[in-house]
Amino acid sequence: MVKACAARAFRACPPAVVAPRGDTTRAVPDADERIATRWRTTRRTLAEQGADDATLEALDATVGGVPDLPGPQGEALFAAEGRLLGAYTLTEPPASDLALSSPLPDPLLLAFDRDHQVPHVVVAVDREGADVEGYPAAAREPSFRRTFNGSTLHLTRVRAGAEAQASFHRRTVNVWSENTEQAAQDVRAAVDAVGAEVVLVAGDPKAFGLLRDHLEPLSARLVKVGGGRTDAQARAALREATDAALHEISAESHRDALRQLEEALAGGRALQGIPAVKEALAEGRVDTLYMAPPTGTQNVRLFASERNPRALATDRAALGDDPTVFEAPAPLLLLRAAVLGDASFSEILPPTRCTDDVAALLCY
Incomplete structure (x- = not known):
């Protein structure tokens, strides 16, 4: 599920993707009014970032979560070029609303949310x-x-x-x-x-x-x-x-997954740290990408290419004269490279720690 939802977000990637997310909990007084007020604020922010009217109208028809859903909830939406690309219910509301219009969709929160759910x-x-x-x-x-x-x-x-x-x-x-x-x-x-x-x-x-x-x-x-x-x-x-x-x-x-990771790191069947993991992703050697929720690593930037999404670099020149090269936060590009390379994803939870909050279990 993590792989599927993130892959759809990354593959359906027009030139600009509008990706709001927010708290849509209904089990509170005046829920409809609160959600509508927050959406108006988010909508203005998206418009200021350059989102077009048709795309915002597509979100108007969807935003608001699931009316009959009990307990806390959130939502993550993706839209572009006047059409909705994806609408996902989050089991936990985000810490704060986010309004982002950018060339690259950001399904990180969605991936972490799905990683804890069991069909x-x-x-x-x-x-x-x-x-x-x-x-x-x-x-x-x-x-x-x-x-x-x-x-x-x-x-x-x-x-x-x-x-x-x-x-x-x-x-x-x-x-x-x-x-x-x-x-x-x-x-x-x-x-x-x-x-x-x-x-x-x-x-x-x-x-x-x-x-x-x-x-x-x-x-x-x-x-x-x-x-x-x-x-x-x-x-x-x-x-x-x-x-x-x-x-x-x-x-x-998750305990089993982290035990497997620790054993693999000790046996040389896994890598940790952004430099090593990005190379393994580029070579298609990653079975499972492990990441902790972004904190300091959110400030680390990498370069990527639309032509070869698994190739990542710390220096733009390393990707040659490719005109599709762009820069984005490292966790987002690592997740993108993983799901487009058909790798799985799992969260790093305490007490396990890895260099740069990232590790990779290798296929071979």
Whole structure:
């Protein structure tokens, strides 16, 4: 997801790209008025930077975030030549609004935001069926939703003689298994629809076991969480358990990535520092680019070319007489070179530290 959204921003790059971003949180008093006021200020700044009327009007029709989204949110927009190039919801609002009209789009904040999101499926399952919802990365509302309520016949055991009781028991198990098999089909469809990395399952323990049996080889992605589908309280508990599980899954993923980086640095399979990393990017040897959120490195500038976006230099003359050479912040150009070279991206988090706040895991 990080690679895809950043690559689209960089590849759809007309001569001038307008890229506002801001806080679009709705869960505050007078949210619409606040958002409109901030947009008017941002719009004036963009106009002063040279943004044309047609492009600003294209943003007018989009700016404002997702009206029904609960909790904090932000947005990052990209537009040029009178058309919208991309509109992305941020799970955390930016520290401050930004208005930027420049030849190069700036998806850095978007990349860091997406790096912490996990595409996932949430399943609330019981003996009668399941509610299945698929969430792409950074989405608070599902893009895939199915509810299945199968047969309830024979699901309640009866008091009878041994033979009759055994017969009803077999029918109960068969119907329960059939219902869960249908739910498993919905789960598979949801996983494919959103590219889910994990399936969070709540509900009856036996239904969980049956669902896991029906979901081979996806069963390795299943995680049991609290909550259920019976009432509003159970669904609220499910949402809370889901958020907690996703936070831990993302944190563990980053811990694994940083352990891999530290081992690779010790074994000579990774590089750190802007000079070494930019050369590896130019040579197409980077598997994953690691960066900490820009602080001091934002002031470091590099030169790049539109003809060869992976070639970076500290001296303009190093890129020859190419008329498309331009200068931009180092973190932005490193990210651009990485995604256009089909490399992945991950954030450097404390306590890991790297020279210039940048490192690269090598392909070979």
